[in-house]
Amino acid sequence: MSDIVPASVEAVRRVREDPHRLGHRGHGEGAPVMGAGHGETGPANSRIIVGYGFWIFLLSDIVMFSAFFAAYAVLMNATAGGPTGRELFELPRVAIETGCLLLSSFVCGLSFAASVAKNRLWTQIFLLITGLLGATFLYLEIDEFIGFAAQGATPQRSAFLSAFFSLVGLHGAHVFVGLLWLGTMMAQVQAKGFSRMVQHRLLCFNLFWHALDIIWVALFTVVYLMGAAT
Structure with a gap:
């Protein structure tokens, strides 16, 4: 003994x-x-398992974006006599897009804080504001693409434009999916309240939205700022 x-x-x-x-x-x-x-x-609880699995997904997504960034870095000067970033990019417009996305990330964090406090009203309000800011960002981005196409700056014009539309469009597609997810989460919060699974999903949504914000900061720097200065 x-x-x-x-x-x-x-x-x-x-x-x-x-x-x-x-x-x-x-x-x-x-x-x-x-x-x-x-x-x-004992075994890990569902919160740890869900969080760990979603981090693996985010890391795989970042690897994919890294490949697109690398392709753009190689092709950014391959304009084939077509328009360059310096001629196309309007930094004040892109700054407004950046401000909308950064502010949406901040409000998204507030929504998660409200969900932890189990305040349904403010959670829904902050999620709605996040969605409106994200939709504004997406509208400005699509309008930018339409303006480029009207000038003849389409993806098939040069390798530079192919890489540009692929990288920026990939991020825009993620924002669109995020908005669909946000709408789903608002419906679940309204219907189910703050159950354990809903809170786990809100946590994953917040991680996803903040990751998009970080990727956009890198994209804004590498594509727009460096492109306009070259």
Whole structure:
């Protein structure tokens, strides 16, 4: 019996010192966290599993965007005698697009804070504002594409324009999907309230929307600012 007790104490000590507890604590200082998926605490809970799986999806999406960024970097000067970024890009217009998306990301964060507080009214209001700002961004982007096409700057005109429309259009497609997702989440919050699954989905939506915001900052810098300066 004396040999068993120290062994169990040692096991608990190892669980308490587990570096993978994601910063959470139990009822006591250094207590094992139930549902963390380590040692004696049992399998991971659904929040950790959903969050981990969605991070893997986001990383795969970032890898795809990296490939498109690399293609654009190689082809940005291959204009084939056609219009260049300096001739096409209107930075004040793109700055308005950027402001709309950045503000939508901030309001999206407020919506998640309201959902944590289980305030349905403000969650819906902030989600609606996020959607309106995202829709404004998408409208300005589509209008920009239409303006380029009216000038003859279509994807088949040059490799530069093919890479430009592919990269910026890919981001715009993600924003469109995000708006559809946002509308679905507003309907679920209204119908189901703040159930565990709805909160998990709101968390994933927030991660997705903020990732789009980060990608746009990189896109704005590499494509528009560098393109207008070249």
